[in-house]
Amino acid sequence: MASSSSSFASNSQYSPRWKYDVFLSFRGEDxxxxxxxxxxxxxxxxxxxxxxxxxxxxxxxxxxxxxLKAIKESQVALVVFSKNYATSRWCLNELVKIMECYKDENEKTVIPVFYDVDPSHVRYQSESYAEAFAKHELQFKDDVEGMQKVKRWRTALCEAADLKGHDIRQGVESENFQLIVNQVSSKLCKTSVSYLRDVVGINIHLEEVKSQLKLEINDVRIVGIWGMGGIGKTTIARAIFDTLSYQFEAACFIEDIKENRCGMHSLQNILLSELLREKDNYVNNKEDGKHMIACRLPFKKVLVVLDDIDHRDHLDYLARNPSWFGDGSRIIATTRD
Structure with a gap:
């Protein structure tokens, strides 16, 4: 068990800056x-x-x-370049706005994804992109403002294609999906705890808990964070969750467990819904819930935080046995008891 008994103070408050995590830009017909x-x-x-x-x-x-508002309010822009992307003036204008926001806002990330198209064709507007731009320039040949627009489109394509991204013409498509999702998740996890930079002493606590988790070992571990009320157990657990959850197939953070008044089965339903990503009321009693967890989760690598437990039943019926969860899973419990 990892224990924490030191308090820390914060000089800042966290307020979300972004409305969306990701803006997805793509050529619809493709x-x-x-x-x-x-x-x-x-x-x-x-x-x-x-x-x-x-x-x-x-x-x-x-x-x-x-x-335009969604682009500005999204932390990450995923731009899916396909063979016919450049035929769409809509997509090109969208890309210009994305790149403008990228240059104006340090925390915004743009990730290009090259789907069935060579990155060099995007960067230098060759092949299908050359054909598309020949048509654009023909349309605007007598329009000075229109030709300026075409120039901005070319610049945006070149700048976007120069960014680190994913060329998914090779390999298994499902694996490429997962690589992209993991990259985005990792990026979001790292920035989601930036509000903690002014919390005095937080890094020491985070490193202590991480050392107990031993993520490099492919077993199932349950780690406890214990201490009196108000010392920041939940803050530490939330920071760990936000930082590491992208490394797991699924993750669940159940808050204020001791305040639950709806029965143990309601907590089990939350756990199952979050980890199986299916919104459903799976069970009506805690014994069925225990059986369901043991049957449905042993092949999933999950991260679970059980926040503020105060009774042995909370562990017995939510995470009693490591065999309930897949290899590499980690369970974190915070408690005053």
Whole structure:
């Protein structure tokens, strides 16, 4: 068990800056029913709030105010480049706005994804991109303002293609999905705890708990954070959860367990819903819940935080046996008892 008995003070308060975690930019006709839909579902399954305009009509140049606002309010922009991406003036204008925000805001990240297209074709506007731009330039040949717009499109494509991204023409598509989702999740986890930088002494506590978790060992471990009320047990557990959850297949943080008045089975239903990513009331009593956890989770690598437990039943019925969870799983429990 890892114990904590030192208090720490904070001089700052955390207020979320971003409305969305991810803005997903793509050429609808190319990928919306294939790659992009699978990528969106993968992000959603990881608990990543993603803006996807699945009702987009890519005709003309104008982008709605809603889309412009969503781009600005998203921490990460995932841009899926496909062969026909450059034929869409809508996509190109969207990309210009994304790159403007990227340059203006230090914490915004742009990740290019090259789907069935060579990154060099995007960077230098060659092959299918050259064909698309020949048509754009023909359309705007007598329009000075239009040619300036074409120039901005070229610049945005070059800048985006120069960023570190994913060329997914090779390999298994499902594995490529997971690599992208993991990168985004890792990025979000690292920034989500930036509000703790002014919390005095937090790093010492985080490192102590991490050392007890021993993530490099592929077994199942239960680690406790114990101490009197008000010393920051929940803050430490939340920081650990936010920092490490991307390394697990699924994660669940159950807060204020001792305040639960709906029965043990309600906590079991929360645990199962979060880890199986299926919103459902699985069980009506704690014995069935215990059996369900043992049957459904032993092949999943999960991170679970049981916050503020005060009775042995909380462990017995939520995480009694390491065999209930897959190899590499970690359970963290905070308690005053």
């Amino acid at each position: 990928t919306c029913k294939t790659f992009t839909s699978h990528l969106y579902q993968g992000l959603k399954n990881k608990g990543i709030l993603t803006f996807q305009d699945d009702k987009r009509l890519e005709h003309g140049d104008s982008i709605s105010e809603e889309l």
